[in-house]
Amino acid sequence: MELNLPHGMEHHLLMNELYKNLLDELDVGIHVINEKGKTIVYNRKMMEIESMKGEDVLGKELLEVFRFHDKQHSTLVRALKEGKSTKNVKQTYFNNKGKEITTINDSFPILNQGNITGAVEIAKDITQLERVIKENVLRKQNTKFTFDQIIGESESIKSVIEESKRATRTSSSVLIVGETGTGKELFAQSIHNGSSRSGATFLSQNCAAIPESLMESLLFGTKKGAFTGAVDRPGLFEQADGGTLLLDEINSLAPSLQAKLLRVIQEKTIRRVGDMKDKEVDVRIIATINEDPVDAIANDRLRKDLYYRLSVVTLFIPPLRNRKKDLQLLSQRFINKYNALFHMNVKKLSNEAMQLLSQHDWPGNVRELEHTIEGTMNLIMDEDIIHVQNLPVSLRKKYHKESYQKDIQDIAGLGGESTPLREKVQEAEKLYVQQVLEENDYNISRTAKILCISRQSLQYRIKKFGL
Template identity: 35%
Template structure:
């Protein structure tokens, strides 16, 4: 039986091949073999020489090429005609390529796009971590399998198969498919061939998931009674307004002067179309007030949408506000933004101080020009909606800490409303308690409240304001079981501890907060405010303007310091 040894040196695409007979005598070699071994295919001088006698050939061999030395390794495998071959590759070059592969794989496994690579036969040769997270398939499960098996595709269908057949790329397209495990995936992907001199080496696709982004956008809008209608303009035109605002001024509970002043100011503001800024601590009921303004205004038949700027990632927030056109960024699909959707309704931007400064600049431009552009578009769209915004931090603090652009603040604060915390309207607490007991008690059996408990709740400072009070009442009703009366024992442990500590003279409850402040600071603040009020004859608006604070903030400080404004108006 005849044998032949085939020695392959170099890259897989351009190998150097040496052929030997069964006695390891040289027969012929490819042109590239000259790079590694000192022979010429046309040279008769080396024909028939044993392998060990070839100039520059050893087994294992050390050869020089382009000024670098390479050590070759040998592996024997059977070939045609009953022979066998020896594959020789430069070990140092192999190590270099191995390191490069590690680097490339590391990079591809850290990017935020899914990457899939298949060979010309449709077998998966690379599957990165992002795609693994998206599809729920480990790289070990995917690599080495047919792409048609992995994605339940028929032969001849699927982007990778089409690109393999046509050698033409498929640009970004929206894809919806199911994995072998039955998981539905929505993504935007580009599929591209890798060619060398028209020879197909591989096909790769880069994709970005749109499922979660779409769900988040839809869920946020649906919570406000909004449905995205980007694909059917007629449906949007013919549909009635969404029920986004449900509260009215009659839903605001309280009889204190502080809350009555707020309602009076809000009722005056609802008749105008100017932007409104509402300042109030967390849990004071800012959205209830904003919804009441919308429902009492001429815009009540138009959409109302509330958006918490602190709850939405910056890149998604811009798209939600302005909308986007297809191709504006990877994965972008035509999207109607809230500015456009709300049209002539009311857009409420809660916690606007959480919005990035860069996005604030874009919002400022829209307010100044009364127009905006979708992300990725140059077409101007008229801004017709009314903007009501709110902050839960003192305005001066926002400006001082650069949480809010000063020019944007003035644009948004044409009308300002200050919603006082619960500790500044303690006379309203019994009314709120009564309302919450009726709301959360089992039907026909409202709970009663022990007098000492009501007194403790009225005197507590309520840092979480109305929201904290309602949650406390609901908790006590749940914990009281079948008992008809609520007592201090039913309070949450953290709150009961603070109230009992306060009874012992500590700072958990009571009205003594101002007295605990540095007396010199209070005296200085009092002197400045009195001087400015005297200068403007008790006019709070002018005094607040000179001090650089909101009128409501000045009212709060005047009340806290016990300053009689009337004495300056005589």
């Protein structure tokens, strides 16, 4: 049946139909509520995301249809009631059938002459990705760090934490510069977990750990028939699609692969080894480097053009020697950690022990400090406070010669009761093995080489002496 409508009304209906069709073609969910909190726009994609029909939502108050966790509030309702805009907020809630939904939302109020007349939400669905993450134990383990776990009160560390938090708002590449043991991966995971990609995959690869001949296949994948035994296998870029890929020690990546990585970043496509077709990928790159990028470029360990692409955001993680104000906080965190693991009840470091730690420059940074606390707690017995004499031999030998000399005298039996030679030799051997282990960060191969014994022989002594 045809209706003869006035020209203005006909144009109005035509535009309404056009807007509705446009909204239904969008690949993001659109949800609009009026000043009373009732839904007035609910596009097709939003119906798919929330598994709802239009008639179940349109014209009804949002909080009558959807249920939120006790500690969560609807960002759409907040935009209406508080006039608060939010971007890239992950939200988990339930539809009227109890189905869990997880989205990344942009929400903002609709203003008319300064008055709030409604609110709009634009939603991206990550429900399926969230389900995959929950079912995959390894992925959950790979992304365990958040900003809350970065310890420090020094201005240098608080500054870089603040810069890192800003980097969560975008998908730009990040270059993290810092010495070994400063916690570069901790920052990388925290950026990922604080971003809109937190529900997607986080993968990490050390570029120094894989031979050049295998690295290309690992990064970009392989096509069946590319070489003998080759199968269709996705590389790290495809596996991390939609998420974040951390490339550790980027200065160890071969120049030829650095060139291919540059192409991936520029064109957002990858080509599997042996394939003729490109595949689009959406991956955020975070790279780390353990030296000054200027030195790496000057010594041909890092391509200048790749550096410019990676360093859209550059974070410089301060070494521990430049943030000694944080030593006590970090030490206490590690004491608490190993109390739980070892079922111990160590309360703290003595003031004298803390002063000794403050004298050390910590070339291995936070990782070295953690290993020091762990090693110390392995050797103490019933003490609830770590004293100087409990600290590693290498530190006491360098900074507290009195306690070190006392150990030597005790082993030699000076001023004490005589002890059989065999026991004295074993005590001296234990002390020396422990010292070399600590000086080499408990690296078995390196320690065995210095001691001129086999790995098996060293491992036997470690067990024998309880090291």
